[in-house]
Amino acid sequence: MNSHENRSIPSVAVVVFNRFSPFHISVPSIVFGRDTLNEEFFDLKFIAGEEGPILSDIGMEIHTHAQLDALEHSDIILIPYWRTIDERPNYGLIDALCRAHARGALVVGLCLGGYVLAYAGLLAGKRASTHWELEQDFSQRFPEVSLDTNALYVEDKGVITSAGTAAGIDCCLYIFRKYYSSSIANRVARRMVVPPYRDGGQAQFIEQPIPMTTSDSRINALMDNIRTNINQKYTLDELADSVMLTRRTFTRKFHKATGMAFGEWLAFERLNLAQDLLESTDLSIDQIVEKTGFSSAPIFRDKFKERYAVTPHLWRKTFHQQA
Template structure:
């Protein structure tokens, strides 16, 4: 059973802490078994807003966890507590995957874990993070950054995006989507998506992408091009690209490619369809093309991914073929 340890200390923000606890600390063995073994690690008593927490273990136990979560700090004007910084550094040196939520990135930066790496935090604090840690490449425009064993997120809702991203890495897209539905949050937002939209979003139904995105998702089996999307949205390809960059943080082609890969992940996890059949269903054309793009994006071949994340069949269920 993988262990997730939450590093807590006085002055942390309760929302990010609660979000991570809801994802990793709840008993979700009815969705995925085994789920995570969750630990709350900190001093004897911790003041989080108006609440007092009694951690299960000391900060030294972070070094025994598979994943360490560092929630947001309320006060970024002062250096993070030295014992917290030392414990997080020791956990990383021991092999733990370390993820910060919002201003928890200041802890990772103080521990030296972000040196030479790209990172993010809440957009209101990115300038200060960059000023205090010039060796870190701070990106103020993304929801989260995944550097493998070191991950950082922006604030509030982006913290949930990163938590679900970790679940997706550990348990697959289908389980992460199930957790998202349980929490009534979007199942997947790309880490590269903008933290906020520079211009006000029009009322539902009037934004050019509001109707386009569902239209595309219903036609992933078709060989759609950017020109097809622009024609459907009744705008030029250049204008479409500006809207996609503003809302998703990426280009229409990269977004479309990402949707095809995620559909392939879901079909690999939840059905018995062949790779050839999935390639057709996702608009990849051939199994060779799917295998090449899947391995490049996900890091493993489709067959290996299926063996890792294949959902156990429900009683009486039959996989699609």
């Protein structure tokens, strides 16, 4: 029996509308559907976001599983697109999304789906991402939203938004990793023949995955060196000297390049390595602490539980077989 069968399967509701884009609804279908790995990790359903037939922009029709009232019981709600940035969504949809978010559901807007969440007021006071061509329009239309112009996708207080078309794949894989291990999500990525993490100059200002490269070559070289020697101790003064910068300038440049303070980035790198070691090796907790550079086993356990909401022992018990 697979470990994920021992717990309830998260329900995913993909809300669709007339004039839908086939690609945008195919992405969550492939990532969260059972056909990719021939196993059911999510209970996926397509929900009608409005009355009437649901036809694509090229004449395809989709037959949905349920109406908007089904969102009351969904763990994850995805708006995979929106037909026009000038159109405000219907009140029934806005109300259903707000009530779902209030009860703790994860609400996601892929690409122009972020406009729907913004119209619903779910992005007010939060960070968000959208397609780069629409950044100016989005900012003017929703000034209460802090638009991140670099991120492929952003999570803020139970709401996730993503950038353009292909970023929806990155975003859905990220959601998969939130509920399951990186190793299982990576299997999905391999079956789709896409990278599990996309490198590039756009810093992904979210908990995971953290950016592998940035637009600053000196910061990139430093990050690579630290990953190779992750178990060492580092100080800001020493790091600043190594790239010939003052401490203040280094701190500013590192945050600009990665979207994180150095200490935050280092902790995330160490936790990512620890996660992989728990899944793929039989190393003891003390050995993992030594390899990842945490100062003690209790500190490592606290940091790990703070990030993943489970203990390292439970993570290994749950996911080691999938490594």
